[in-house]
Amino acid sequence: MDQSIVFSVFLIxxxxxxxxxAALYARQSMxxxxILLGMLIGPSALGLVNDVELLRDxxxxxxxFLLFLLGLNLHPQDLWRLLGKATFVTLGSSLLFALLGGITATLFGYNLVDSLVIGAALMFSSTIIGLKLLPSTVLHHQHTGEIIISVLLLQDLIAILIMLVLHGMAGASAGWEHATLVTLALPxxxxxxxxxxRYVLTRLLARFDTIQEYIFLLAIGWCLGMAELAQALGLSAEIGAFIAGIAVATEPISRFIAERLKPLRDFFLVVFFFSLGAGLEFSAMQTVLPAAIVLALISLVLKPPVFKLLWVRQGETxxxxxxxxxxxxxxxxxxxLIAVLATQHAVISMQASYLIQLATLITFIVSxxxxxxxxxTPMAVSDRLRRD
Structure with missing residues (x-):
């Protein structure tokens, strides 16, 4: 049956x-x-929301917006400060888990490209879980937070590079002329x-920085305008938005913009994670379940001791x-996101995408x-942990 977008948004x-x-009572990430809601009321189960393509758009x-805000938070001074201990830890752990993920995928019969992307997906840890479950009231936790943020920011940069590579692979399959255009378009x-x-936005922000509504509109226009420009030149909208964020990150008002756009980003991200769950097919999930469990165990069991070993070697307690x-x-x-983009560009199979999504969901719940x-954490199970 046809549905209005208003009714779909109401259900979501x-x-x-x-x-x-229920998730908060169960001490889970929201x-x-x-994702579970999408699986429950999406086409594969109750079918209450069936226009998944519209929701994906x-x-x-x-x-x-997520990548625009990521770029806004990559202040040059922060990047220079991170080029030390965190670089060694991030690169070392990323290479190890990419290798383990790729080998595991190969053993389960996936082809080379699928295995490479699956391995790449295993490199990263969740920014949402890492930061949302971190208290900020005690000095110890502030230091712990700085360490976690340093790793997550560098991982995000690696993720951006992988997205560029995926887009380049899609461009290469479309012809060398297109691939050349993409290569020239980035710089x-x-x-x-x-x-x-520097010459336009900075002056506008300085001239009208007291009018918050104007700053909000200018930021959205800049973000979406750069996304469209990048897409028109053969790059992806995500890369354009990321570049737009970096270009404004040096401005003092960038932190204000980031805070103002978070609610708007969160609105659309709820739709993104819902559509992700709605797009999962239960029959396909059963097919990839054994491999997903193995990948999830690699992350859940091996990542903690590996990060512990690497940080101890860098002088942390x-x-x-x-x-x-x-x-x-x-x-x-x-x-x-990498799984979705790789599938959209026909770089990996749908089965490989389902494998990444299911393994990620398992680690979200358990971790x-x-x-x-x-x-x-802000939702600790005991009063003692809330006070610590």
Whole structure:
């Protein structure tokens, strides 16, 4: 049956509010609730929301805002500060888990390209879980948070590079002329973004920085405008939005913009995670379940001790390193994004995409519960952990 977008949004957000309440009582990340809701009322189950393609189009806007905000938070001074201990830890752990994920996928019969993308998906830890479950009231946790953020930011940069590679692979399959255009477009978009930001945006922001509504509109226009420009030149909208964020990151007002756009980003991201769950087919999930369990175990069991070992080697205490490892012991929402983009560009099979999505969902559920059970979080299971 045909449905209005209003009715679909009503079902999504009312259902999300109900399941998010249950998720919080169960000490789970709310994005788990959004994915499970999509699986429950999507086409594969109850079929209450059946226009998944329309929802995917809406959720794409959320990904654009997500990458714009990621670029806004990549301040140059922060990047220079991270080029040290975190670089060694991030690169070392990323290479190890990419190798383990790729080998595992190969053993389960996936082809080379599928295995490479599956391995790449295993490299990353969840920014949402890592930061949302981190208290910020005690000095120890502030230091732990700085360590976790340093790893997550560098992982996000690696994810952006992988997205560029995936887009380049899709361009190469479309012809060398297109691939050449994409190669030339990237530096052109970078130059334009930084020049326009410096000579136009900076002056507009300085002139009207007291009018918050104007700053909000200007930020949205800049983000979506750069996304469209990048797409017109053969790049992806996500890359354009990321570049738009980086170009403004040096401005003092960038943190204000980031805070103002978070609610808008969160609205579209709820739709993204819902559509992700709605797009999963139960029969396909059963097919990839054994491999998904193995990948999830690799992340849940091996990531904590690996991060602990690497951070101890960098001079951190064993207790802090162990906590960092536990908080980074899952697969990332960026892995979900890579899976979706790789499928859209016909780089990997649908089965490989389902494998990444299911393994990620398993680690979200198990890791969230383990962190809340063992470490201080905003929704800790005991008063002692809330006070720690």
């Amino acid at each position: 957000f009312t259902g999300a509010a109900v399941l998010a309440t 994005l788990v609730a959004y 809406l959720s794409h806007v959320g990904i654009v 052109a978009v970078l130059i334009f973004a930084f020049a326009f930001s 064993a207790a802090t390193s162990a906590e960092v490892g536990a908080r980074l012991g899952q697969i990332s929402e960026f892995s979900l 969230s519960y383990f962190i809340v059970l063992r470490y201080p």
